Amino acid sequence: MTTSLTAWCQSEIDNLKATGTFKLERVLSTPTGARVVVDGREVLMLTSNNYLGFANHPRIVEAAKKALDRWGNGLGSVRFICGTQELHKELEAEIAKFFGKDDAILYMSCWNANEGLFQPLLAEEDALLTDGLNHASIIDGVRLCKAKRYITPHNDLAGVEKSLQEAQAQRRRLLITDGVFSMEGEIGPLVELADLCEKYDTTLVVDDSHATGVLGATGRGTAEDLGCLERVPVFTGTLGKAMGSAAGGFTVGPKAMVELLRQRSRTTLFSNTLPPAVAGASLEAFRMLVEDPAPVKKLQANAVYFRTKMKTAGFTIPEGHHPICPVIVGDTAKALAMSAALFQRGVYVSGFGFPVVPQGHARLRCQISAVHTESDLDEAVAAFVHVGRDFGVV
Ligand SMILES: Cc1ncc(COP(=O)(O)O)c(C=O)c1O
CATH class of the missing domain: 3.40.640.10 (Type I PLP-dependent aspartate aminotransferase-like (Major domain))
Structure with a gap:
Protein backbone atom coordinates (compact mmCIF):
# COMPACT_ATOMS: atom_id res chain seq x y z
CA MET A 1 0.00 0.00 0.00
CA THR A 2 2.76 2.44 1.03
CA THR A 3 4.63 1.67 -2.17
CA SER A 4 1.65 2.35 -4.38
CA LEU A 5 0.83 5.61 -2.60
CA THR A 6 4.43 6.79 -2.87
CA ALA A 7 4.49 5.81 -6.54
CA TRP A 8 1.33 7.85 -7.10
CA CYS A 9 2.90 10.86 -5.35
CA GLN A 10 5.91 10.59 -7.67
CA SER A 11 3.72 10.38 -10.76
CA GLU A 12 1.83 13.52 -9.65
CA ILE A 13 5.12 15.37 -9.14
CA ASP A 14 6.33 14.24 -12.58
CA ASN A 15 3.08 15.54 -13.99
CA LEU A 16 3.50 18.96 -12.35
CA LYS A 17 7.03 19.19 -13.72
CA ALA A 18 5.93 18.11 -17.22
CA THR A 19 3.21 20.77 -17.31
CA GLY A 20 5.54 23.50 -16.02
CA THR A 21 3.45 23.98 -12.86
CA PHE A 22 5.86 22.60 -10.26
CA LYS A 23 6.50 25.31 -7.64
CA LEU A 24 10.15 26.03 -6.93
CA GLU A 25 11.01 26.62 -3.29
CA ARG A 26 13.85 29.11 -3.42
CA VAL A 27 16.10 29.49 -0.37
CA LEU A 28 17.05 32.90 1.05
CA SER A 29 20.30 33.39 2.91
CA THR A 30 19.35 36.87 4.17
CA PRO A 31 16.39 38.39 6.03
CA THR A 32 13.74 39.68 3.67
CA GLY A 33 13.88 43.29 2.44
CA ALA A 34 14.10 45.30 -0.79
CA ARG A 35 17.02 43.10 -1.83
CA VAL A 36 17.70 39.54 -0.76
CA VAL A 37 20.23 36.83 -1.49
CA VAL A 38 18.48 33.83 -2.99
CA ASP A 39 20.26 30.71 -4.16
CA GLY A 40 23.53 32.63 -3.89
CA ARG A 41 22.35 35.58 -6.05
CA GLU A 42 21.44 39.09 -4.91
CA VAL A 43 18.05 39.97 -6.35
CA LEU A 44 15.38 42.63 -6.00
CA MET A 45 12.51 41.24 -3.93
CA LEU A 46 9.25 41.77 -5.81
CA THR A 47 7.22 38.88 -4.44
CA SER A 48 6.83 39.39 -0.70
CA ASN A 49 3.93 40.53 1.50
CA ASN A 50 6.41 42.63 3.48
CA TYR A 51 4.40 45.66 2.43
CA LEU A 52 5.66 48.11 5.04
CA GLY A 53 9.18 46.77 5.30
CA PHE A 54 8.54 45.81 8.93
CA ALA A 55 9.81 42.22 8.49
CA ASN A 56 13.35 43.25 9.33
CA HIS A 57 12.79 46.73 10.72
CA ASP A 292 3.28 57.54 11.89
CA PRO A 293 1.47 56.31 8.76
CA ALA A 294 4.33 57.55 6.52
CA PRO A 295 5.31 54.00 5.40
CA VAL A 296 1.74 53.45 4.17
CA LYS A 297 1.93 56.63 2.10
CA LYS A 298 5.32 55.57 0.67
CA LEU A 299 3.94 52.10 -0.14
CA GLN A 300 0.92 53.58 -1.91
CA ALA A 301 3.08 56.05 -3.88
CA ASN A 302 5.43 53.21 -4.89
CA ALA A 303 2.50 51.10 -6.08
CA VAL A 304 1.16 53.88 -8.31
CA TYR A 305 4.67 54.63 -9.61
CA PHE A 306 5.36 51.00 -10.57
CA ARG A 307 1.89 50.38 -12.07
CA THR A 308 2.14 53.54 -14.21
CA LYS A 309 5.65 52.70 -15.49
CA MET A 310 4.67 49.12 -16.33
CA LYS A 311 1.55 50.23 -18.21
CA THR A 312 3.54 52.84 -20.12
CA ALA A 313 6.01 50.09 -21.06
CA GLY A 314 3.10 48.20 -22.65
CA PHE A 315 2.34 45.49 -20.08
CA THR A 316 -1.21 44.33 -19.39
CA ILE A 317 -1.98 45.39 -15.82
CA PRO A 318 -5.54 45.23 -14.43
CA GLU A 319 -6.84 48.60 -13.20
CA GLY A 320 -6.23 49.41 -9.55
CA HIS A 321 -3.89 50.98 -7.03
CA HIS A 322 -3.03 48.07 -4.72
CA PRO A 323 0.68 47.14 -4.33
CA ILE A 324 -0.17 43.72 -5.76
CA CYS A 325 0.42 44.41 -9.44
CA PRO A 326 -0.34 41.40 -11.67
CA VAL A 327 1.33 41.36 -15.09
CA ILE A 328 -0.88 39.22 -17.28
CA VAL A 329 1.00 37.06 -19.80
CA GLY A 330 -1.60 34.38 -20.66
CA ASP A 331 0.00 30.96 -20.66
CA THR A 332 1.10 29.22 -17.41
CA ALA A 333 4.37 27.84 -18.80
CA LYS A 334 5.21 31.31 -20.16
CA ALA A 335 4.60 32.93 -16.76
CA LEU A 336 6.88 30.43 -15.05
CA ALA A 337 9.59 30.75 -17.73
CA MET A 338 9.44 34.55 -17.50
CA SER A 339 9.76 34.32 -13.73
CA ALA A 340 12.95 32.26 -14.19
CA ALA A 341 14.30 34.72 -16.78
CA LEU A 342 13.59 37.69 -14.51
CA PHE A 343 15.41 35.92 -11.71
CA GLN A 344 18.45 35.61 -13.98
CA ARG A 345 18.17 39.39 -14.52
CA GLY A 346 18.12 40.02 -10.76
CA VAL A 347 14.35 40.33 -10.09
CA TYR A 348 12.57 37.82 -7.88
CA VAL A 349 8.90 37.66 -8.88
CA SER A 350 6.55 34.67 -8.83
CA GLY A 351 4.55 33.31 -11.75
CA PHE A 352 1.03 31.95 -11.18
CA GLY A 353 -1.01 29.88 -13.59
CA PHE A 354 -3.99 27.57 -13.83
CA PRO A 355 -5.64 26.38 -11.55
CA VAL A 356 -4.67 29.21 -9.14
CA VAL A 357 -5.90 31.72 -11.75
CA PRO A 358 -8.31 31.07 -14.67
CA GLN A 359 -6.97 29.31 -17.79
CA GLY A 360 -5.31 31.81 -20.14
CA HIS A 361 -4.79 34.44 -17.42
CA ALA A 362 -1.40 33.31 -16.07
CA ARG A 363 0.59 36.13 -14.60
CA LEU A 364 3.65 37.41 -12.82
CA ARG A 365 2.45 38.80 -9.54
CA CYS A 366 4.58 41.77 -8.50
CA GLN A 367 4.31 42.98 -4.93
CA ILE A 368 5.59 46.40 -4.08
CA SER A 369 6.94 47.42 -0.67
CA ALA A 370 7.53 50.69 1.16
CA VAL A 371 11.23 49.75 1.33
CA HIS A 372 11.63 49.89 -2.46
CA THR A 373 13.24 53.05 -3.80
CA GLU A 374 12.20 54.54 -7.13
CA SER A 375 15.51 53.36 -8.52
CA ASP A 376 14.71 49.78 -7.38
CA LEU A 377 11.40 50.02 -9.21
CA ASP A 378 13.02 51.49 -12.34
CA GLU A 379 15.46 48.57 -12.31
CA ALA A 380 12.56 46.11 -12.06
CA VAL A 381 10.70 47.76 -14.96
CA ALA A 382 13.87 47.66 -17.11
CA ALA A 383 14.29 43.92 -16.42
CA PHE A 384 10.61 43.34 -17.26
CA VAL A 385 10.99 45.18 -20.57
CA HIS A 386 13.98 42.99 -21.54
CA VAL A 387 12.27 39.75 -20.60
CA GLY A 388 8.89 40.89 -21.96
CA ARG A 389 10.45 41.53 -25.37
CA ASP A 390 12.22 38.14 -25.34
CA PHE A 391 8.88 36.42 -24.68
CA GLY A 392 6.85 38.57 -27.08
CA VAL A 393 4.73 40.08 -24.28
CA VAL A 394 5.60 43.71 -25.15
C1 LIG B 1 -6.99 36.81 2.00
C2 LIG B 1 -6.12 35.93 2.86
N1 LIG B 1 -6.65 35.38 3.97
C3 LIG B 1 -5.92 34.59 4.77
C4 LIG B 1 -4.61 34.31 4.49
C5 LIG B 1 -3.83 33.41 5.42
O1 LIG B 1 -3.03 34.20 6.25
P1 LIG B 1 -1.97 33.50 7.22
O2 LIG B 1 -0.69 33.42 6.46
O3 LIG B 1 -1.91 34.39 8.41
O4 LIG B 1 -2.52 32.15 7.55
C6 LIG B 1 -4.01 34.85 3.36
C7 LIG B 1 -2.61 34.53 3.05
O5 LIG B 1 -2.17 34.36 1.96
C8 LIG B 1 -4.78 35.69 2.52
O6 LIG B 1 -4.26 36.22 1.42
Whole structure:
Protein backbone atom coordinates (compact mmCIF):
# COMPACT_ATOMS: atom_id res chain seq x y z
CA MET A 1 0.00 0.00 0.00
CA THR A 2 2.76 2.44 1.03
CA THR A 3 4.63 1.67 -2.17
CA SER A 4 1.65 2.35 -4.38
CA LEU A 5 0.83 5.61 -2.60
CA THR A 6 4.43 6.79 -2.87
CA ALA A 7 4.49 5.81 -6.54
CA TRP A 8 1.33 7.85 -7.10
CA CYS A 9 2.90 10.86 -5.35
CA GLN A 10 5.91 10.59 -7.67
CA SER A 11 3.72 10.38 -10.76
CA GLU A 12 1.83 13.52 -9.65
CA ILE A 13 5.12 15.37 -9.14
CA ASP A 14 6.33 14.24 -12.58
CA ASN A 15 3.08 15.54 -13.99
CA LEU A 16 3.50 18.96 -12.35
CA LYS A 17 7.03 19.19 -13.72
CA ALA A 18 5.93 18.11 -17.22
CA THR A 19 3.21 20.77 -17.31
CA GLY A 20 5.54 23.50 -16.02
CA THR A 21 3.45 23.98 -12.86
CA PHE A 22 5.86 22.60 -10.26
CA LYS A 23 6.50 25.31 -7.64
CA LEU A 24 10.15 26.03 -6.93
CA GLU A 25 11.01 26.62 -3.29
CA ARG A 26 13.85 29.11 -3.42
CA VAL A 27 16.10 29.49 -0.37
CA LEU A 28 17.05 32.90 1.05
CA SER A 29 20.30 33.39 2.91
CA THR A 30 19.35 36.87 4.17
CA PRO A 31 16.39 38.39 6.03
CA THR A 32 13.74 39.68 3.67
CA GLY A 33 13.88 43.29 2.44
CA ALA A 34 14.10 45.30 -0.79
CA ARG A 35 17.02 43.10 -1.83
CA VAL A 36 17.70 39.54 -0.76
CA VAL A 37 20.23 36.83 -1.49
CA VAL A 38 18.48 33.83 -2.99
CA ASP A 39 20.26 30.71 -4.16
CA GLY A 40 23.53 32.63 -3.89
CA ARG A 41 22.35 35.58 -6.05
CA GLU A 42 21.44 39.09 -4.91
CA VAL A 43 18.05 39.97 -6.35
CA LEU A 44 15.38 42.63 -6.00
CA MET A 45 12.51 41.24 -3.93
CA LEU A 46 9.25 41.77 -5.81
CA THR A 47 7.22 38.88 -4.44
CA SER A 48 6.83 39.39 -0.70
CA ASN A 49 3.93 40.53 1.50
CA ASN A 50 6.41 42.63 3.48
CA TYR A 51 4.40 45.66 2.43
CA LEU A 52 5.66 48.11 5.04
CA GLY A 53 9.18 46.77 5.30
CA PHE A 54 8.54 45.81 8.93
CA ALA A 55 9.81 42.22 8.49
CA ASN A 56 13.35 43.25 9.33
CA HIS A 57 12.79 46.73 10.72
CA PRO A 58 15.11 47.42 13.70
CA ARG A 59 12.19 48.40 15.97
CA ILE A 60 10.28 45.22 15.13
CA VAL A 61 13.32 42.98 15.64
CA GLU A 62 14.10 44.74 18.93
CA ALA A 63 10.49 44.33 20.11
CA ALA A 64 10.62 40.61 19.31
CA LYS A 65 13.89 40.25 21.26
CA LYS A 66 12.50 42.15 24.23
CA ALA A 67 9.34 40.02 24.27
CA LEU A 68 11.46 36.88 24.13
CA ASP A 69 13.52 38.08 27.10
CA ARG A 70 10.49 39.23 29.09
CA TRP A 71 7.95 36.52 28.26
CA GLY A 72 10.00 33.47 27.17
CA ASN A 73 9.76 31.38 24.05
CA GLY A 74 6.25 30.04 24.46
CA LEU A 75 3.55 28.88 26.80
CA GLY A 76 3.53 25.17 26.09
CA SER A 77 -0.22 25.43 26.01
CA VAL A 78 -3.36 26.71 24.40
CA ARG A 79 -4.80 30.05 25.49
CA PHE A 80 -7.62 28.84 27.73
CA ILE A 81 -5.55 26.38 29.75
CA CYS A 82 -2.49 28.40 30.76
CA GLY A 83 -1.42 30.18 27.60
CA THR A 84 -2.58 33.77 27.91
CA GLN A 85 -0.06 36.42 28.94
CA GLU A 86 -0.61 40.14 29.50
CA LEU A 87 1.18 40.64 26.17
CA HIS A 88 -1.56 38.75 24.27
CA LYS A 89 -4.27 40.82 25.93
CA GLU A 90 -2.35 44.00 25.09
CA LEU A 91 -2.09 43.04 21.43
CA GLU A 92 -5.79 42.13 21.25
CA ALA A 93 -6.71 45.50 22.78
CA GLU A 94 -4.41 47.32 20.33
CA ILE A 95 -5.97 45.54 17.34
CA ALA A 96 -9.51 46.29 18.57
CA LYS A 97 -8.61 49.97 19.05
CA PHE A 98 -6.97 50.14 15.61
CA PHE A 99 -10.16 48.91 13.92
CA GLY A 100 -12.50 50.83 16.24
CA LYS A 101 -14.20 47.60 17.39
CA ASP A 102 -14.96 46.15 20.83
CA ASP A 103 -12.53 43.26 21.04
CA ALA A 104 -10.18 40.97 19.10
CA ILE A 105 -9.06 37.36 19.39
CA LEU A 106 -5.63 36.15 18.25
CA TYR A 107 -4.91 32.99 16.31
CA MET A 108 -1.70 31.38 15.10
CA SER A 109 -2.58 32.53 11.57
CA CYS A 110 -5.37 34.14 9.61
CA TRP A 111 -5.89 30.71 8.12
CA ASN A 112 -6.87 29.58 11.61
CA ALA A 113 -8.98 32.71 12.21
CA ASN A 114 -11.02 32.01 9.07
CA GLU A 115 -11.22 28.27 9.60
CA GLY A 116 -12.41 28.78 13.18
CA LEU A 117 -14.95 31.51 12.47
CA PHE A 118 -18.09 30.08 10.90
CA GLN A 119 -18.72 26.77 12.66
CA PRO A 120 -19.10 28.33 16.14
CA LEU A 121 -21.44 31.06 14.88
CA LEU A 122 -23.74 29.32 12.40
CA ALA A 123 -25.77 26.09 12.36
CA GLU A 124 -27.99 24.25 9.83
CA GLU A 125 -30.77 26.84 10.18
CA ASP A 126 -28.42 29.70 9.19
CA ALA A 127 -26.97 30.96 5.90
CA LEU A 128 -23.36 31.58 4.91
CA LEU A 129 -22.64 33.61 1.76
CA THR A 130 -19.15 33.56 0.29
CA ASP A 131 -17.60 35.03 -2.86
CA GLY A 132 -16.45 32.38 -5.36
CA LEU A 133 -12.90 33.79 -5.36
CA ASN A 134 -12.45 34.05 -1.58
CA HIS A 135 -9.19 32.83 -0.06
CA ALA A 136 -8.59 29.09 0.42
CA SER A 137 -8.78 29.47 4.22
CA ILE A 138 -12.31 30.85 3.88
CA ILE A 139 -13.27 28.03 1.55
CA ASP A 140 -12.04 25.49 4.10
CA GLY A 141 -13.79 27.31 6.96
CA VAL A 142 -17.03 27.28 4.97
CA ARG A 143 -16.66 23.52 4.42
CA LEU A 144 -16.50 22.97 8.19
CA CYS A 145 -19.76 24.84 8.81
CA LYS A 146 -23.19 23.25 8.52
CA ALA A 147 -25.04 26.45 7.54
CA LYS A 148 -26.74 26.60 4.13
CA ARG A 149 -24.07 27.77 1.67
CA TYR A 150 -24.41 30.37 -1.05
CA ILE A 151 -21.24 30.56 -3.15
CA THR A 152 -21.82 33.67 -5.22
CA PRO A 153 -20.00 34.39 -8.50
CA HIS A 154 -17.05 36.75 -7.99
CA ASN A 155 -18.17 40.31 -7.21
CA ASP A 156 -21.63 39.68 -8.69
CA LEU A 157 -23.78 42.03 -6.63
CA ALA A 158 -27.04 40.98 -8.33
CA GLY A 159 -26.13 37.36 -7.48
CA VAL A 160 -25.45 38.34 -3.87
CA GLU A 161 -28.80 40.11 -3.60
CA LYS A 162 -30.64 37.10 -5.07
CA SER A 163 -28.91 34.78 -2.58
CA LEU A 164 -29.71 37.14 0.30
CA GLN A 165 -33.39 37.15 -0.71
CA GLU A 166 -33.41 33.33 -0.76
CA ALA A 167 -31.54 33.24 2.54
CA GLN A 168 -34.27 35.27 4.27
CA ALA A 169 -35.81 31.87 5.00
CA GLN A 170 -32.79 31.01 7.17
CA ARG A 171 -32.54 32.04 10.83
CA ARG A 172 -29.37 34.21 10.63
CA ARG A 173 -27.04 35.25 7.80
CA LEU A 174 -23.32 35.97 7.50
CA LEU A 175 -21.54 37.18 4.34
CA ILE A 176 -17.76 36.92 4.02
CA THR A 177 -15.54 38.50 1.39
CA ASP A 178 -11.87 39.17 0.87
CA GLY A 179 -11.21 42.91 1.14
CA VAL A 180 -8.50 42.53 -1.51
CA PHE A 181 -8.40 39.52 -3.84
CA SER A 182 -4.79 38.50 -3.74
CA MET A 183 -4.25 37.20 -7.26
CA GLU A 184 -5.65 40.41 -8.76
CA GLY A 185 -4.87 43.13 -6.25
CA GLU A 186 -8.54 43.86 -6.77
CA ILE A 187 -10.63 45.64 -4.13
CA GLY A 188 -14.00 44.13 -3.15
CA PRO A 189 -17.19 46.25 -3.42
CA LEU A 190 -17.53 46.79 0.33
CA VAL A 191 -19.88 49.77 0.21
CA GLU A 192 -22.37 47.89 -1.96
CA LEU A 193 -22.00 44.74 0.17
CA ALA A 194 -22.58 46.80 3.33
CA ASP A 195 -25.76 48.24 1.71
CA LEU A 196 -27.00 44.73 0.91
CA CYS A 197 -26.09 43.33 4.32
CA GLU A 198 -27.91 46.17 6.08
CA LYS A 199 -30.95 45.74 3.81
CA TYR A 200 -31.11 41.96 4.41
CA ASP A 201 -30.09 41.84 8.08
CA THR A 202 -26.82 40.03 7.44
CA THR A 203 -23.47 40.24 9.25
CA LEU A 204 -20.69 41.40 6.93
CA VAL A 205 -17.21 39.96 7.55
CA VAL A 206 -14.17 41.16 5.59
CA ASP A 207 -10.88 39.27 5.48
CA ASP A 208 -8.51 42.21 5.05
CA SER A 209 -5.24 40.28 5.11
CA HIS A 210 -3.82 42.10 2.08
CA ALA A 211 -5.09 45.53 3.14
CA THR A 212 -4.34 46.04 6.84
CA GLY A 213 -1.36 48.41 6.88
CA VAL A 214 -1.65 48.72 3.10
CA LEU A 215 -4.80 50.61 2.06
CA GLY A 216 -6.53 53.70 3.44
CA ALA A 217 -4.97 56.98 4.56
CA THR A 218 -3.88 55.46 7.89
CA GLY A 219 -3.51 51.81 6.81
CA ARG A 220 -6.82 50.66 8.27
CA GLY A 221 -7.51 48.77 5.09
CA THR A 222 -10.02 48.35 2.30
CA ALA A 223 -12.95 49.79 4.25
CA GLU A 224 -10.96 52.91 5.13
CA ASP A 225 -9.96 53.21 1.45
CA LEU A 226 -13.65 53.06 0.48
CA GLY A 227 -14.89 55.18 3.41
CA CYS A 228 -17.00 52.49 5.10
CA LEU A 229 -14.92 51.37 8.11
CA GLU A 230 -17.81 51.73 10.58
CA ARG A 231 -20.15 49.73 8.33
CA VAL A 232 -18.05 46.55 8.48
CA PRO A 233 -18.74 44.98 11.88
CA VAL A 234 -16.19 42.13 11.69
CA PHE A 235 -12.74 41.80 10.18
CA THR A 236 -10.32 38.92 10.02
CA GLY A 237 -6.69 39.59 9.23
CA THR A 238 -3.12 38.40 9.32
CA LEU A 239 -0.05 39.53 11.23
CA GLY A 240 2.06 37.69 8.68
CA LYS A 241 2.03 40.30 5.93
CA ALA A 242 2.27 44.09 6.56
CA MET A 243 2.04 43.88 10.34
CA GLY A 244 5.37 42.28 11.15
CA SER A 245 5.47 39.57 8.45
CA ALA A 246 6.04 36.63 10.82
CA ALA A 247 2.81 34.84 11.75
CA GLY A 248 -0.47 35.23 13.56
CA GLY A 249 -4.00 36.22 12.71
CA PHE A 250 -7.06 37.72 14.36
CA THR A 251 -10.79 38.26 14.29
CA VAL A 252 -11.97 41.68 15.47
CA GLY A 253 -15.56 42.70 16.10
CA PRO A 254 -18.40 42.88 18.63
CA LYS A 255 -17.58 41.86 22.21
CA ALA A 256 -20.10 39.02 22.48
CA MET A 257 -18.99 37.45 19.19
CA VAL A 258 -15.30 37.55 20.11
CA GLU A 259 -16.13 36.16 23.54
CA LEU A 260 -18.05 33.27 22.03
CA LEU A 261 -15.15 32.54 19.67
CA ARG A 262 -12.89 32.29 22.74
CA GLN A 263 -15.28 29.65 24.06
CA ARG A 264 -15.99 27.67 20.91
CA SER A 265 -13.58 28.37 18.05
CA ARG A 266 -11.72 25.11 17.55
CA THR A 267 -8.59 26.59 15.96
CA THR A 268 -7.86 28.54 19.14
CA LEU A 269 -9.18 25.98 21.63
CA PHE A 270 -6.98 23.18 20.35
CA SER A 271 -3.90 25.00 19.01
CA ASN A 272 -1.01 26.63 20.89
CA THR A 273 -0.74 30.29 21.84
CA LEU A 274 0.96 32.78 19.52
CA PRO A 275 4.67 32.89 20.54
CA PRO A 276 5.47 35.97 22.68
CA ALA A 277 8.20 37.20 20.31
CA VAL A 278 5.69 37.27 17.45
CA ALA A 279 3.03 38.95 19.60
CA GLY A 280 5.55 41.58 20.81
CA ALA A 281 6.71 42.34 17.27
CA SER A 282 3.15 42.67 15.96
CA LEU A 283 2.18 44.93 18.85
CA GLU A 284 5.11 47.17 17.90
CA ALA A 285 3.97 47.10 14.24
CA PHE A 286 0.52 48.44 15.19
CA ARG A 287 2.07 51.08 17.44
CA MET A 288 4.44 52.20 14.67
CA LEU A 289 1.59 52.52 12.21
CA VAL A 290 -0.55 54.53 14.62
CA GLU A 291 2.42 56.76 15.50
CA ASP A 292 3.28 57.54 11.89
CA PRO A 293 1.47 56.31 8.76
CA ALA A 294 4.33 57.55 6.52
CA PRO A 295 5.31 54.00 5.40
CA VAL A 296 1.74 53.45 4.17
CA LYS A 297 1.93 56.63 2.10
CA LYS A 298 5.32 55.57 0.67
CA LEU A 299 3.94 52.10 -0.14
CA GLN A 300 0.92 53.58 -1.91
CA ALA A 301 3.08 56.05 -3.88
CA ASN A 302 5.43 53.21 -4.89
CA ALA A 303 2.50 51.10 -6.08
CA VAL A 304 1.16 53.88 -8.31
CA TYR A 305 4.67 54.63 -9.61
CA PHE A 306 5.36 51.00 -10.57
CA ARG A 307 1.89 50.38 -12.07
CA THR A 308 2.14 53.54 -14.21
CA LYS A 309 5.65 52.70 -15.49
CA MET A 310 4.67 49.12 -16.33
CA LYS A 311 1.55 50.23 -18.21
CA THR A 312 3.54 52.84 -20.12
CA ALA A 313 6.01 50.09 -21.06
CA GLY A 314 3.10 48.20 -22.65
CA PHE A 315 2.34 45.49 -20.08
CA THR A 316 -1.21 44.33 -19.39
CA ILE A 317 -1.98 45.39 -15.82
CA PRO A 318 -5.54 45.23 -14.43
CA GLU A 319 -6.84 48.60 -13.20
CA GLY A 320 -6.23 49.41 -9.55
CA HIS A 321 -3.89 50.98 -7.03
CA HIS A 322 -3.03 48.07 -4.72
CA PRO A 323 0.68 47.14 -4.33
CA ILE A 324 -0.17 43.72 -5.76
CA CYS A 325 0.42 44.41 -9.44
CA PRO A 326 -0.34 41.40 -11.67
CA VAL A 327 1.33 41.36 -15.09
CA ILE A 328 -0.88 39.22 -17.28
CA VAL A 329 1.00 37.06 -19.80
CA GLY A 330 -1.60 34.38 -20.66
CA ASP A 331 0.00 30.96 -20.66
CA THR A 332 1.10 29.22 -17.41
CA ALA A 333 4.37 27.84 -18.80
CA LYS A 334 5.21 31.31 -20.16
CA ALA A 335 4.60 32.93 -16.76
CA LEU A 336 6.88 30.43 -15.05
CA ALA A 337 9.59 30.75 -17.73
CA MET A 338 9.44 34.55 -17.50
CA SER A 339 9.76 34.32 -13.73
CA ALA A 340 12.95 32.26 -14.19
CA ALA A 341 14.30 34.72 -16.78
CA LEU A 342 13.59 37.69 -14.51
CA PHE A 343 15.41 35.92 -11.71
CA GLN A 344 18.45 35.61 -13.98
CA ARG A 345 18.17 39.39 -14.52
CA GLY A 346 18.12 40.02 -10.76
CA VAL A 347 14.35 40.33 -10.09
CA TYR A 348 12.57 37.82 -7.88
CA VAL A 349 8.90 37.66 -8.88
CA SER A 350 6.55 34.67 -8.83
CA GLY A 351 4.55 33.31 -11.75
CA PHE A 352 1.03 31.95 -11.18
CA GLY A 353 -1.01 29.88 -13.59
CA PHE A 354 -3.99 27.57 -13.83
CA PRO A 355 -5.64 26.38 -11.55
CA VAL A 356 -4.67 29.21 -9.14
CA VAL A 357 -5.90 31.72 -11.75
CA PRO A 358 -8.31 31.07 -14.67
CA GLN A 359 -6.97 29.31 -17.79
CA GLY A 360 -5.31 31.81 -20.14
CA HIS A 361 -4.79 34.44 -17.42
CA ALA A 362 -1.40 33.31 -16.07
CA ARG A 363 0.59 36.13 -14.60
CA LEU A 364 3.65 37.41 -12.82
CA ARG A 365 2.45 38.80 -9.54
CA CYS A 366 4.58 41.77 -8.50
CA GLN A 367 4.31 42.98 -4.93
CA ILE A 368 5.59 46.40 -4.08
CA SER A 369 6.94 47.42 -0.67
CA ALA A 370 7.53 50.69 1.16
CA VAL A 371 11.23 49.75 1.33
CA HIS A 372 11.63 49.89 -2.46
CA THR A 373 13.24 53.05 -3.80
CA GLU A 374 12.20 54.54 -7.13
CA SER A 375 15.51 53.36 -8.52
CA ASP A 376 14.71 49.78 -7.38
CA LEU A 377 11.40 50.02 -9.21
CA ASP A 378 13.02 51.49 -12.34
CA GLU A 379 15.46 48.57 -12.31
CA ALA A 380 12.56 46.11 -12.06
CA VAL A 381 10.70 47.76 -14.96
CA ALA A 382 13.87 47.66 -17.11
CA ALA A 383 14.29 43.92 -16.42
CA PHE A 384 10.61 43.34 -17.26
CA VAL A 385 10.99 45.18 -20.57
CA HIS A 386 13.98 42.99 -21.54
CA VAL A 387 12.27 39.75 -20.60
CA GLY A 388 8.89 40.89 -21.96
CA ARG A 389 10.45 41.53 -25.37
CA ASP A 390 12.22 38.14 -25.34
CA PHE A 391 8.88 36.42 -24.68
CA GLY A 392 6.85 38.57 -27.08
CA VAL A 393 4.73 40.08 -24.28
CA VAL A 394 5.60 43.71 -25.15
C1 LIG B 1 -6.99 36.81 2.00
C2 LIG B 1 -6.12 35.93 2.86
N1 LIG B 1 -6.65 35.38 3.97
C3 LIG B 1 -5.92 34.59 4.77
C4 LIG B 1 -4.61 34.31 4.49
C5 LIG B 1 -3.83 33.41 5.42
O1 LIG B 1 -3.03 34.20 6.25
P1 LIG B 1 -1.97 33.50 7.22
O2 LIG B 1 -0.69 33.42 6.46
O3 LIG B 1 -1.91 34.39 8.41
O4 LIG B 1 -2.52 32.15 7.55
C6 LIG B 1 -4.01 34.85 3.36
C7 LIG B 1 -2.61 34.53 3.05
O5 LIG B 1 -2.17 34.36 1.96
C8 LIG B 1 -4.78 35.69 2.52
O6 LIG B 1 -4.26 36.22 1.42
